[in-house]
Amino acid sequence: MKQFLLDGQPIPFEDGQTILEAARAAGHYIPSLCWHKDLPPHGSCKLCVVKSAGRHVSACATPAKDGAEVESNTPEMNGERRGILQMLFVEGNHFCPSCEMSGNCELQALGYEYEMLTPRFRHFFPDRPVDASHPDVLLDFNRCIFCELCVRASRDIDGKSVFALTGRGIDKHLVVNAESGRLADTDFTKDDRAANICPVGVILPKRTGFAVPIGERSFDGTQISTETLKEES
């Protein structure tokens, strides 16, 4: 069987598998925010960045190659991941203690995983109004990390294209498929795949926020790396 070396450990893979898929299947965690097993790789969050043959590549979008040597869980790569997490934290408005996703949020969990102790950079404090128009779902754009999971799930799985990104660069932002700009004026429902795919706290079902108390949530007791590998095995 073909294999590559991940931090010196042999990882078997099948043709067509990416570095990230093969690594996780073999019980090695490579972090991600924009990757999802039900959707094609996107490669935008860059948390899965690894070094292969001396070059930085996205593990989620790079096919595994026989005999390749890949560095992932090293101080250098983890340092870059911490930096990318700090960037995501300062560009949005992330106040974990008051966020109902706290404990289930992948961004927060990765902050713990990679020992992010400070935001390091100045906060951008963007002005992003919330949209509470929909009867069942609240949109809090303050926490958006532009992974486009909702955009892709709504378009490719739900067949609705409720979400899209507009603007450019640091002014990029999420919009919904209605001239009014209100989620209530779209055909979105709380059972859409897109309603249940946000890795942070943007798309929130109403009236269920604290059904599971803080302290008993996905990442409260376990690291996200352990939790992810458990889910995928």
Place this chain on the structure above:
Amino acid sequence: MPTTPLAAPVDLDGVLQRHQHNPTRLLQILIDAQDLAGWLPAPTLTHIAAALGIPRARVEGVAGFYSFLYTRPVGRYRVLFSDNITDRMLGNDGLMDALCRKLWVEPGKLSEDGLVSVATTSCTGLCDQGPAILVNGLAIGQLSHRRINEIAELIRQQRPLDLWPAEYFRVDDNIRRKDALLDLQMPPGDALRAAIARGRDGWLDEVRASRLRGRGGAGFATAVKWESARNAPGADKVIVCNADEGEPGTFKDRVLLNSYADLVFEGMTLAAWAIGASEGFLYLRGEYRYLRPQLEAALARRREAGLLGTAILGTPGFDFDIQIHLGAGAYVCGEESALIESLEGKRGTPRIRPPFPVVKGYLGRPTAVNNVETHAKTCLIALYGGEAFADTGTAQSTGTKLLSISGDCAAPGIYEYPFGVPITRILEDCGASDTQAVQVGGAAGICLANYEFHRHIAYEDVPTAGAFMVFDGTRDLFDVARAFVHFFAHESCGFCTPCRVGTSLLKGFMDKLADGHGARADLNDIEWLDRLLKNASHCGLGSAAPNPVIDTLQKFRPAYERRLVSLDFEPAFDLDAALAEARQLTARDDPGAHLKTHEEDAQ
């Protein structure tokens, strides 16, 4: 959906019909729709989405991506000041202030009466005749205070643009040195006849023998690209000419398109002959939109002459035609996969590669994207053969290169040199003196200090897409780097985290230094950001974004250090500056309204 689209203006339907209600033409439709009303109101987007049968959110996503598309009202006169460092060196900020004062408008805002808006834009490619502006998309160069006064008056009188003095809109070629390409006087069709006579394979062999490399900067072997596209599965191959000349300081493609359009189109047709493509696109940057009518006329002449269309020059099976697509103010679309997305009517976000465009490009078809100059150069190869072409230049960089020279020199303009020319020779020819530094290759390129001027223009030494900006001893290289950092932050597409946030953070650090709040710790953070951008970005824009800072930090470090407050750390926050809004509201600017003087008084 509860929102009903308002009845669209009749003209909008005309636009949609002209583009066959084709969603891949969405960007072109939005550009044309905006021409009708000056901007794109929300109901217009709704109507377009419904007419094309695509989600409205997608239309909004595209409309919001491009700098020259407006989803909020703008002035009936839209004045955009080109903001390249060369424009700044020629005093564009003073001119913009003057225009704003005369028209009672704040930069970036719409005047109360909706008449005019004034803002800045990225380099418009008139660096040899700046400072430059775009008025409603049309280029005006050689601005002076006198010309600004006249323009203010014309706007106040609401004079239509076609009644403005024609000499305002004159754009000079400023060709200063000609070599093989610019000296070529070829009757249209001659290169094609030569290539057809060699057969498709023989023609590709000539290109291989010429060792021609891409003139867009990356220097990829043209023959290899063409061969990959030819051999890729899929019969309907595509030729794209990348005329999205957005690199600050570059304007050679502007001149080629203005005065050598036939060479460019002939080159595209030569590529089609080699690859077996039937469809071609010229992706023209929005800033060069004024060239479109003459380019369309050149295409029409070529169709008339049997140089485009079916059975070109009577060759059965050689069918090829070219259409022009306009960009709308997005530097990232110069990246070939982003350009293809834009051609497909989408946001200009670079794709994941592989697959490369030669295998899966425009609409999934094998697509060869080449620079304007590369296409033109192939005419020389067809006429005189690959070996003759390879006789000039260096072993690894054959042929000649067009340089766009601007900045502190007596004769800015276009210079064509064989590859291998030393920087000193160029500086001498363009009349530069007391030169401190040269930025070669634009913002994404390399900054050379005077001890490096013995180096040569060539892929193996100093590669370039053509920009050559000269800075004399009076310039501050920190300001140069900061201008480029602002440029990249503005042009980042925002797809990947490192570039989206990193370019903005870098801009913040450079501004902090410029404002006199810098500390040694900031230089460490800047260097850390430089590395992360270089390593982890999704495309070349992000990985090139720190180049100006890396080079100037290394070669002109004192320009940074003299801005540092001698502390390990200094906050960016300035308490006194935070009171500026309160001062404006109370119309006060006396010493008592300033924190610092107030504190000093108290002592």
